[in-house]
Amino acid sequence: MKVALYVRVSTLEQAEEGYSIGEQKDKLKKYCEIKDWKITRVYSDPGFSGSNLNRPSMQQLIKDAGTGLYDAVLVYKLDRLSRSQKDTLHLIEDIFQKNNIHFISLSENFDTSTAFGKAMIGILSVFAQLEREQIKERMMMGKAGRAKAGKIMAWSNIPFGYVKDNDTYKIDPLRANIVKKIYNMYLAGDSVTRIFNRLNEEGHVGKDIEWSYRTVRQVLSNASYTGVVTYHGKIYPGKHQPIIDENTFDEVQRQLKIRQIEAEKKFYAHPFQSKYMLSGLLKCGYCGATLVINKSHRKNKPPRWRYNCPNTLSRKHVRTYAHKDIDCPFKFIYRDEIEELVTSEVKKLALDPQSITEDYEQHDEEQIDVEAIEKELASIKRKQNKLVDLYLIADTLNIDELNNRSTKLKEQQRALEAKLKPVQKDDNKIIDFQKNLAKAKDIERLDYDKQKFIINQLVSSIDVTNENVTINWNF
Ligand SMILES: [Zn+2]
The missing domain is CATH 3.90.1750.20 (Putative Large Serine Recombinase; Chain B, Domain 2)
Known part of the structure; x- marks a missing residue:
């Protein structure tokens, strides 16, 4: 038997699994091998919708029908041929059957050369059309459809008033x-x-x-x-x-x-009450207190600003406030040194903003694997499509089972989508953070007040011990 393959994928479907032109061809070719059929021509319409017959290869297929070039047309799925009931019936009855051409659709496992296949033609076409109408309806019911129709969003808060x-x-x-x-x-x-x-x-x-x-x-x-x-x-x-x-x-x-x-x-x-870049941000890594700035008095040298822990008792204070029960081991850190260190860390991050996302994922205790959830959602979508397929092969699944199973799938889908929500919220925070970070690429060239502004946007706190400085980013 001389077989013509017809493959089609719309632009929209191209991303979906199992619908690519290559995959369709592979499956059809394998099927022909098993059946020992000879493929005489492959008609391919990439990027064309199935809603009408205005497709170059489809037109060629119709033209070639009377020439004896092929005895059968093989498609991967009925909707590859057409998504319209009218067009499907027209092709099968007026083009194929008139020229003694069999029509075989692999997924639905039917063949117009068999009695069952003949009976199925009408039924399948009806369902193909039904499916298309349901898609349209779903789209209109969808968010964009609602907005376009001027309707309010079901999930949105009603504006005050x-x-x-x-x-x-x-x-x-x-x-x-x-x-x-x-x-x-x-x-x-x-x-x-x-x-x-x-x-x-x-x-x-x-x-x-x-x-x-x-x-x-x-x-x-x-x-x-x-x-x-x-x-x-x-x-x-x-x-x-x-x-x-x-x-x-x-x-x-x-x-x-x-x-x-x-x-x-x-x-x-007049930025902030505080004069200095890191005032308020620096926390003692031992006792958690906010570090305070003061002048160090050095003999014969100009005084130098440094941050101390308020719970550290200086030698002078030990005598005065010896009754205080906290004696924090924090020594001190020079203002210019810590400012330089934090500024350079901010710059480092600004030049490699990608690393913050990794950081964020590592720090997130209730880590949500967005990729895995999206994969699961895609798999649920495939299962739903598969269910419709099963239903289309009439006796495999009845309408009650279809409803039952698709309700369960929809529940799973909703649960997964709910899981994604808090992540998306935090993603926004990261986006804000990265916007601010972008301003910090040349932070050393900015004036002190701008540096201070940017760092206060980016940093939520800085833990300082005598050995370590840990920056807690603001996201
Ligand atoms: Zn302390």
Whole structure:
């Protein structure tokens, strides 16, 4: 028997296992070897969707059907031929059967030359179409679909000022007025701190818990108030009524940016209460106390700044405060030395930011293997596809079993996805950290205040003993 192979993979499917052109070909070739069939032509449509027949090799396959070039068409899976019921039936009935060509699909194990295969054609096509419609439906039900349809996200928090109303929000008049008040106060020049203090003084009306800097800041930057739905940074027109008009919202965003820049300028001009880069960060490695800075008095030499542990009793103090029961063994560390050491460690890290991720994984006690979970999720997805396949071979799995098993798989999937969540949160922290770290590549060339700023962003504390310095990174 002369066999034509037809292989296809859409761009989207290319990443999925078992669907690559190469794999399809390998499986089909092996099958032909076993059956002792001769492959006369391979028709290949890489990067084409199965939703219609507008594919170059598919058109060639149709053209060649009447020429006697092949007696059978072999595909890996029915949906490789087409994802449309109409097209599948058209190909099998009008093209293949009319020219006495058998059609064999490997995965579903059916062959139009057998009676069973003939009966299966219709059934399989129906299911192929059903599957496609389900995919479409699932996509529309999906997050992006919901956002595009202007619907609110099921998992998202309802912005203050709205109440849930089926798949959208409805304005809550009392709270909406408070939202407007927040925007008006901010545009009138009030700071975020002033706004939340004022709202709390008034008894945080419409809210169970007190307002905070964060919650007021969120209200000021939530685009939902203009009647849109945002998803992955993209904005879609929403179904809900706006509380804030676009111009007001845009002006607030502009102000937020301006005031942030001003705050940063101020910060650089008068950074921290403390004068020194590491004040507040340095901790005694023996007793945990925050190290204090003082001047060392040396004979005939200029004094030198150094950090001491407050629980270390100097010789002079031993006499005075001998009753104190802590006598920490920490000696002292010179300010310039420790500053230089920390700065160079920060630079080292800035030049090799990759190492921090490794560090992070090592330090994480409740270590979550993201890769393993993602692999497991992919395997569950494959199992789900496999279930549909089993169901398609009618007698292998009935609809109840299909539902039963796919419910279980979905439960597993949800549990795994939940595991991934806290990691993603920490990933954001790492991303923030790495952004700050990027500023530290030339840290030695920055002025002292900028160095201080960057180091305070990057470092949460530094443990110092007489022998060791351990930097605890801020992520
Ligand atoms: Zn100490």
